[in-house]
Amino acid sequence: MQHMVQTMNQEPFENLRLELRRGCLVLAVLAALRREQYGYTLRKTLSEHGLEIDEGTLYPLLRRLESQGLLASEWREEDKRKKRFYLISSGGAQVLDLLLAEWRSIDSSIQAISKEHNHGTD
Amino acid sequence: MELIERYLQAVKFWLPRQQKDDIIAELSADIYAQVEERETALGRKLTEAEVEEILRQRGHPLLVANRFLPQESLIGPVFFPIYRFVLKIFAFGYLLPATLVWIGLMIFSPSYRFEQTHASWFGAFASLFSYLWFTTCLVVVPLTIAFVVLERQQDRVRFFDRWNPRKLPVARNPNLIPRSTSSFELAVSLIFFLWFAFNLHSTVVPIGLTVAISLNPQWLWFFWGYLLLAMVNASLAGLNLMYPFWTARRATLRLLSDGAGAAIFCWLMKANLVAGITAVNLSAQQAIAMTQAINDWMSRLFPATIVLGLVIVATDVYRIVRLKSAGRSAS
Numbered sequence: 534m535q536h537m538v539q540t541m542n543q544e545p546f547e548n549l550r551l552e553l554r555r556g557c558l559v560l561a562v563l564a565a566l567r568r569e570q571y572g573y574t575l576r577k578t579l580s581e582h583g584l585e586i587d588e589g590t591l592y593p594l595l596r597r598l599e600s601q602g603l604l605a606s607e608w609r610e611e612d613k614r615k616k617r618f619y620l621i622s623s624g625g626a627q628v629l630d631l632l633l634a635e636w637r638s639i640d641s642s643i644q645a646i647s648k649e650h651n652h653g654t655d
Numbered sequence: 656m657e658l659i660e661r662y663l664q665a666v667k668f669w670l671p672r673q674q675k676d677d678i679i680a681e682l683s684a685d686i687y688a689q690v691e692e693r694e695t696a697l698g699r700k701l702t703e704a705e706v707e708e709i710l711r712q713r714g715h716p717l718l719v720a721n722r723f724l725p726q727e728s729l730i731g732p733v734f735f736p737i738y739r740f741v742l743k744i745f746a747f748g749y750l751l752p753a754t755l756v757w758i759g760l761m762i763f764s765p766s767y768r769f770e771q772t773h774a775s776w777f778g779a780f781a782s783l784f785s786y787l788w789f790t791t792c793l794v795v796v797p798l799t800i801a802f803v804v805l806e807r808q809q810d811r812v813r814f815f816d817r818w819n820p821r822k823l824p825v826a827r828n829p830n831l832i833p834r835s836t837s838s839f840e841l842a843v844s845l846i847f848f849l850w851f852a853f854n855l856h857s858t859v860v861p862i863g864l865t866v867a868i869s870l871n872p873q874w875l876w877f878f879w880g881y882l883l884l885a886m887v888n889a890s891l892a893g894l895n896l897m898y899p900f901w902t903a904r905r906a907t908l909r910l911l912s913d914g915a916g917a918a919i920f921c922w923l924m925k926a927n928l929v930a931g932i933t934a935v936n937l938s939a940q941q942a943i944a945m946t947q948a949i950n951d952w953m954s955r956l957f958p959a960t961i962v963l964g965l966v967i968v969a970t971d972v973y974r975i976v977r978l979k980s981a982g983r984s985a986s
Contacts, residue, residue: 572681573688588685589714589722592678596723608680616684 558586560636562594563621563629566604571616595619603628658703659686662710669720678723686713730802733809738802745794750787752962757783759958830901830978837896844889851882858930869931877928880919887912903978910971917964924957 565578572592579586598604603625608617621629663686667679689709694701701709713719730738760767761779771779805814854860855878858870891908927950932942 571684571688573685576685587713588682589719592681592685593722614684614687615680616688617681 554584557636558584558590558594559598560629560632562591562598563603563625563632566619566621567626567629569618569620571611571618573616575619598625656690656706658706658710659683659690662686662713662716665716666720669717670723671725674723682719686710728806729799730806731809733815734802734806738798741798742795745791745798749794750791752966753787753790754783755962755965756958759961763958763961764955830981832895832899832901834896834899837892837899840892841889841896844885844892848882848885848889851878851885866932866934868929869933870928871926871930873926874928877919877923877926880915884912884916884919901974901978903975903982906971906975906978910968910975913967913971914964917960917967921957921960921964924953924960928953 561579561582561584562575565575570578572588572595575595576586576588576591595604595606599606599619603622604619605622606617606619608615610616663679663683666682667675670678686709690701690706693705693709761771762768771782809815855874858872858874860868860870862868887908891905891912894905929946929949932945932949934942937945
């Protein structure tokens with residue numbers, strides 16, 4: 534029975550999880566790009582920290598953030614291959630600080646709400 | 656590495672012109688970095704099958720390119736539900752009835768069927784399809800263009816900023832029967848009952864002083880049938896006036912009465928009821944021709960009455976279903 538409930542909930546859970554992660558990825562990318570990196574190493578950095586992101590999502594996101602002036606990029610040769618290196622801009626750093634504050638505020642609100650709910654159902 | 660170049664070329668085809676080279680250079684660097692990392696880990700060159708696997712994991716070139724394209728739509732999510740609603744009205748208000756009338760005519764009207772199928776049945780279907788297709792194009796194409804224009808003008812004109820809650824439609828309970836409707840139905844049923852009882856109780860119906868229509872003896876079945884139905888409808892309207900909410904029982908009674916009324920009316924159309932006409936200055940031959948013409952026309956209207964009857968019955972059935980489902984969700 535429990536297995537059936539788990540299977541039934543799997544799809545909505547997966548959709549909601551992706552939706553939740555989508556917003557967080559911007560935060561993670563901006564934070565990771567405090568240090569200059571190119572796309573592939575950035576993807577590896579995020580993956581090592583438990584945030585898997587496929588290239589089809591990462592590169593369009595990097596372009597969007599760059600077009601919004603939050604990132605700066607530069608083509609350079611490294612290991613005999615041309616690579617595009619990204620770094621957070623000063624505007625991006627300010628936005629990241631605001632987003633992190635927002636993130637913490639959301640986190641504490643969710644914590645408080647879920648604690649309240651747990652007390653209510655105990 | 657030919658596979659990688661083929662893959663990049665396939666992705667490049669779909670990319671926006673100004674960004675093609677830039678995106679492909681970055682994607683290429685990413686793929687080669689992944690390949691090199693795998694080769695370093697394995698201590699050898701990757702086989703073609705392994706490269707193929709890497710590319711497969713990245714997804715179809717069109718999907719990969721699509722992620723870099725701006726999200727575009729002819730009609731956006733704001734207008735699309737309205738667009739779909741208008742299309743539904745067209746489909747259910749015109750296409751479906753037109754098809755049903757055609758089917759009705761093909762089944763019940765031999766002359767129409769002969770006219771349509773004298774070449775072949777395939778020709779008849781092709782003629783219906785081309786007619787519906789032409790009408791659909793005539794409606795759907797301008798409608799789509801209008802919605803595309805609305806979509807493009809949305810930001811400039813700001814349709815959705817100019818609205819007033821007071822101008823929204825009044826909240827309506829579909830199970831409430833307006834007393835005005837019940838009063839009207841009661842009045843119509845009673846007037847019909849009296850007019851019918853006093854004027855059509857015999858098989859000879861005088862119209863003014865100079866014309867009389869003779870009806871077949873079958874008419875008396877229709878006469879009593881409609882008189883009974885008028886009484887039932889008047890009683891139901893009176894009941895609805897006192898208790899202005901649909902109940903499953905009353906909705907079923909309405910279905911039975913409407914169904915019986917529609918069935919009798921359809922039968923009436925095919926019954927060749929008019930036996931003769933007498934009028935001053937009308938010769939016997941003219942009277943026969945006129946009698947024949949009236950019966951023919953009534954017979955030709957038979958498919959239309961069937962469609963009308965089906966629509967009425969479907970509305971009544973929908974009311975019962977709605978009441979039952981509301982009852983289930985309440986309990």
